[in-house]
Amino acid sequence: MNLRPRRREDPELNLVPMIDVVLVLLIFFMIATSLRRESELELRLPEATTLPIPGEAAALEVSIDAEGRYAVNGQALDPADAATLKQRFIMLAGGRALPLTLRADGRTPHQAVVTVLDVAGQLGLKQLTIATVSAPPPAPAVDP
Numbered sequence: 001m002n003l004r005p006r007r008r009e010d011p012e013l014n015l016v017p018m019i020d021v022v023l024v025l026l027i028f029f030m031i032a033t034s035l036r037r038e039s040e041l042e043l044r045l046p047e048a049t050t051l052p053i054p055g056e057a058a059a060l061e062v063s064i065d066a067e068g069r070y071a072v073n074g075q076a077l078d079p080a081d082a083a084t085l086k087q088r089f090i091m092l093a094g095g096r097a098l099p100l101t102l103r104a105d106g107r108t109p110h111q112a113v114v115t116v117l118d119v120a121g122q123l124g125l126k127q128l129t130i131a132t133v134s135a136p137p138p139a140p141a142v143d144p
Helices: 016-034 082-093 110-122
Strands: 060-064 070-072 100-104 128-130
Touching: 060 082, 060 110, 070 082, 082 110, 100 110
Parallel strands: 060 100, 100 128
Antiparallel strands: 060 070
């Protein structure tokens, strides 16, 4: 008969599988967060309530129609690309940092507006006005 007490083995806690699970969850959440699209945001763009002061005339005025065609100071550009736009700005500005007014149709492609802003930034034009129309006045409240 063996009367010596049996020695109990200490339980082992293996952390490797738990670390693997945590890393997989971390990678999953990182990928899921980066795949979120900004186009899923619901946006309502603001309307301007003030108009530019009539006495202030911009030296450079760029108009963009709904198809993305440019006109600088009322003269249409052909071809309507960034290089032609840059040449016209250089010709009209003559090295001066003139204020720029951007008039874009509401249906203008976003790329056309970004192209104008990019060219203006390359030439160092820092005064930019975006022309808007006045928002309609709110309807008066009617008491029942």
